[in-house]
Structure formats: structure tokens, C-alpha cells
Amino acid sequence: MRLLDVQNLYKSYDGSSFAVNNLSFEMEDKDFIVLLGLSGSGKSTLLRCINRLIEPTRGDVRYKGESIIALKGKDLRHYRRNIAMVFQQFNLIKNLSVLTNVLTGRLGYHGIGSAYGKAEISSAMHNLERVGLQDFAQKQVKQLSGGQQQRVAIARALMQEPRIILADEPVASLDPATADSIMQYLAEINQEGIAVICSLHFLSLARRYGTRVLALKDGIKAFEGLPSQIDRLRFKEIYGEEAEEI
Ligand SMILES: Nc1ncnc2c1ncn2[C@@H]1O[C@H](COP(=O)(O)OP(=O)(O)O)[C@@H](O)[C@H]1O
Ligand SMILES: [Mg+2]
Structure with a gap:
């Protein structure tokens, strides 16, 4: 099918x-x-x-x-x-941490009110590792470069499974060089x-x-x-x- x-x-x-x-x-x-x-x-x-x-x-x-x-x-x-989306302008919440942004990828599974569980946090860390950002979890998104921000957006997309x-x-x-590396992550x-x-x-x-x-x-x-x-x-x-x- x-x-x-x-x-x-x-x-x-x-x-x-x-x-x-x-x-x-x-x-x-x-x-x-x-x-x-x-x-x-x-x-x-x-x-x-x-x-x-x-x-x-x-x-x-x-x-x-x-x-x-x-x-x-x-x-x-x-x-x-x-169906996860990744956008040109990243669409991240710039004043929040990388980890918090990645966790918002779970919002389609539970409402805005409920807290994230241990399993979700460990899955967020795993997805940050997939895009090479495991050491950036606690940083604010606005401190990251454009390429790094797009990797956060990819990790967020992966949270949807x-x-x-x-x-x-x-x-x-x-x-161009950063663009190519983002494409490599998508290819992987x-x-x-x-x-x-x-x-x-x-x-x-x-x-x-x-x-x-x-x-x-x-x-x-x-x-x-x-x-x-x-x-x-x-x-x-x-x-x-x-x-x-x-
Ligand atoms: N929200 C909208 N309201 C009215 N017209 C739109 C809207 N979004 C896109 N369009 C029009 O639809 C056409 C296709 O746009 P779009 O899908 O954004 O193309 P692309 O992403 O390839 O640049 C364009 O003519 C654009 O002006
Ligand atoms: Mg367009």
C-alpha cells in the first residue's frame, strides 16, 4: 500500500x-x-x-x-x-531552552496542560543526539546559530514519531555548507x-x-x-x- x-x-x-x-x-x-x-x-x-x-x-x-x-x-x-513539518524560519520559541522546544513535538499526543514524562525527556535527549546537539539541551534557542536551530526543529519533528x-x-x-549538513541529517x-x-x-x-x-x-x-x-x-x-x- x-x-x-x-x-x-x-x-x-x-x-x-x-x-x-x-x-x-x-x-x-x-x-x-x-x-x-x-x-x-x-x-x-x-x-x-x-x-x-x-x-x-x-x-x-x-x-x-x-x-x-x-x-x-x-x-x-x-x-x-x-506528519511532521520543518519550516524555513524554524518556528521555534526563541526564549525557551532547546530541550523545551524539542518536547513541544509531543503536543499532538497530550494537551498543553500536562507535564512531560521521563520517557519523553529521554526521547528528547536521544533525538537531540541524533542531530548532534546533546550538549545544547539547556541552552536558550536564541543563543544558537541558524543551522543549529534547524537541527532543533528536526529533533522536535522526530518527537512526533x-x-x-x-x-x-x-x-x-x-x-551552502550549513544547508548541506541539514540535508545530510534529513537524508540519515x-x-x-x-x-x-x-x-x-x-x-x-x-x-x-x-x-x-x-x-x-x-x-x-x-x-x-x-x-x-x-x-x-x-x-x-x-x-x-x-x-x-x-
Ligand atoms: N494564504 C494565501 N492566500 C492567497 N493566496 C496565496 C496564499 N498562499 C499562497 N498564495 C498564492 O498561491 C500561489 C502559490 O504560493 P505558494 O504555495 O506559497 O508557492 P511556493 O511555496 O512555491 O512559493 C502563489 O500565487 C501565492 O501568491
Ligand atoms: Mg513556499
Whole structure:
């Protein structure tokens, strides 16, 4: 059974134009899908439709064979535990400690009021170790570099015990070397069995880390296939005639 099955998905914000336009694709258990496309091509809209942060206008999203389009309340919360998000701007609480931020990844399991248990704290420490930040647990997030903050966000995502990580331009605010190291952490996590959809600007990173590429242009699928299949011609189809690869 497919982990994720997106079928003829449409999203319109204004009722006339489509930010995602008749998009279909499938994701297997081990996929690391890189989502490419110019700014405004619909990447964030697609990722948000997958975890129902926004409501698709039409079409279906199936998780392990079941439609998630009509889920509500408890069922929607339970579905969302499977899907963790990582954002360009990290979305951490800067005045709180690294450990506290990582623990907020458990909020989908118990309400805001209840305290974290010993098992959760030890799992948070384990996840900080996975991203090489075990010595930073008590530091305030604002004392960390951008790359370190994104690693905290990845550790927080892991606290959900997700099946899928949706990373929305996770390296767009980072310098190239730091960006590459963040991608390596995502690749390791993917190899440990978590499927990843990651939107990126740079084709070089897509080539290095993607097992598959999905490219959008004006909300429409412009390419789907292996990173190695993106030649000069395909590149121009995705980014436009004027674009040059850097
Ligand atoms: N909340 C919103 N309300 C109205 N239009 C939006 C909203 N979010 C995105 N859009 C529009 O949808 C299109 C796709 O945007 P987006 O999904 O953010 O693309 P990307 O992430 O690839 O930059 C753009 O035309 C954008 O202006
Ligand atoms: Mg975006």
C-alpha cells in the first residue's frame, strides 16, 4: 500500500486561479521527494494541503489507503501525528531552552496542560543526539546559530514519531555548507525509515539528496522522475527559458 497518494488535487485561494492545479503523485515508504519550483509555484500550498493546514479545494489525499480529506477532531489530530513539518524560519520559541522546544513535538499526543514524562525527556535527549546537539539541551534557542536551530526543529519533528517529514525550504535561510549538513541529517533520518518531502531552491541539493523529484510550475506538475533525469531542457521547463543553473 502507498504511504501517500495525492489524486487530482486542486487548491484555489481566490476561487478563480489555482495555486495547486490537478496534481497527482504517489509516495512510497522510503522516498525522499524533492519538491522544486520557482517562488509562487505552489510548493508550500501542496505541503500544507497534505497535513490539512489548509483545505484543498478538490481532489484527494490518501494516507496508507485512507482519505484524509474529511478527517475532523480526534481523527485529524491522530493523522497529523504521522506528519511532521520543518519550516524555513524554524518556528521555534526563541526564549525557551532547546530541550523545551524539542518536547513541544509531543503536543499532538497530550494537551498543553500536562507535564512531560521521563520517557519523553529521554526521547528528547536521544533525538537531540541524533542531530548532534546533546550538549545544547539547556541552552536558550536564541543563543544558537541558524543551522543549529534547524537541527532543533528536526529533533522536535522526530518527537512526533512521524512517518513523513514535510520540510518547506528548510535550508533557504542557511549558507551552502550549513544547508548541506541539514540535508545530510534529513537524508540519515530518511534512511532510518521516515519518508521525506522537501522543497528546495537548488537543483544541486535535489540531485544529491532526492530519490525522486517533483517539480511544480504555476501549480501544475512540470516534472516527475529521477534527479538524474533533469537535463538542461527539463531544467528550462521547470524554471523558464531565462534561468541558468548555479
Ligand atoms: N494564504 C494565501 N492566500 C492567497 N493566496 C496565496 C496564499 N498562499 C499562497 N498564495 C498564492 O498561491 C500561489 C502559490 O504560493 P505558494 O504555495 O506559497 O508557492 P511556493 O511555496 O512555491 O512559493 C502563489 O500565487 C501565492 O501568491
Ligand atoms: Mg513556499
